[in-house]
Amino acid sequence: xxxxxxxxxxxxNDLTMQKLQDILSxxxxxxxxxxxxxxDECFVSTTSKLLSYHENIYGITVDVTKSDVFRMERIxxxxxxxxxxxxxxxxDTAKAYSNGEVEVIEDNxxxxxxxxxxxxxxxxxNMADLILTxxxxxxxxxxxxFEYLYNTWDDVSAMTWADASVYTWEGLxxx
Numbered sequence: 001x002x003x004x005x006x007x008x009x010x011x012x013n014d015l016t017m018q019k020l021q022d023i024l025s026x027x028x029x030x031x032x033x034x035x036x037x038x039x040d041e042c043f044v045s046t047t048s049k050l051l052s053y054h055e056n057i058y059g060i061t062v063d064v065t066k067s068d069v070f071r072m073e074r075i076x077x078x079x080x081x082x083x084x085x086x087x088x089x090x091x092d093t094a095k096a097y098s099n100g101e102v103e104v105i106e107d108n109x110x111x112x113x114x115x116x117x118x119x120x121x122x123x124x125x126n127m128a129d130l131i132l133t134x135x136x137x138x139x140x141x142x143x144x145x146f147e148y149l150y151n152t153w154d155d156v157s158a159m160t161w162a163d164a165s166v167y168t169w170e171g172l173x174x175x
Contacts, residue, residue: 044075098124116147
């Protein structure tokens with residue numbers, strides 16, 4: 001904010017008043033930046049310095065070797081995973097880790113459920129923390145499995161060897 005813009009025209013050429021307003025503008029801008037930074041620290045999606053504080057609130061082990069984005073993802077998943085466990089809660093939690101669509105298939109007769117990743121092919125990168133979070137939120141008597149999508153030979157049969165040669169085998173499975 002430039003306070004000199006708020007002065008009456010009579011002070012337009014007053015160097016003392018302009019200098020004073022410049023000093024006050026700097027102080028106000030510094031204060032405003034500090035307030036904005038403090039507000040940012042209150043929210044998981046914008047925090048940086050207080051990330052471990054948010055992790056502690058939700059009982060998550062602080063691991064500073066992980067990226068901030070990864071840690072924020074885990075906190076958001078934990079937030080979604082609080083309260084009574086429902087099928088939708090498990091879907092939302094798994095989606096937070098996989099960044100894709102997820103289905104949960106219940107098998108009540110066997111006290112189990114299956115988490116099926118349908119939005120992206122392959123194994124999501126953050127499976128270790130998803131497993132930890134599922135273990136934390138699911139009822140103890142339920143077991144679970146994961147199901148992943150991959151390409152089959154039919155999916156890639158139209159490719160020539162030249163087209164396929166730019167991929168690894170794993171790359172072809174999830175292309």
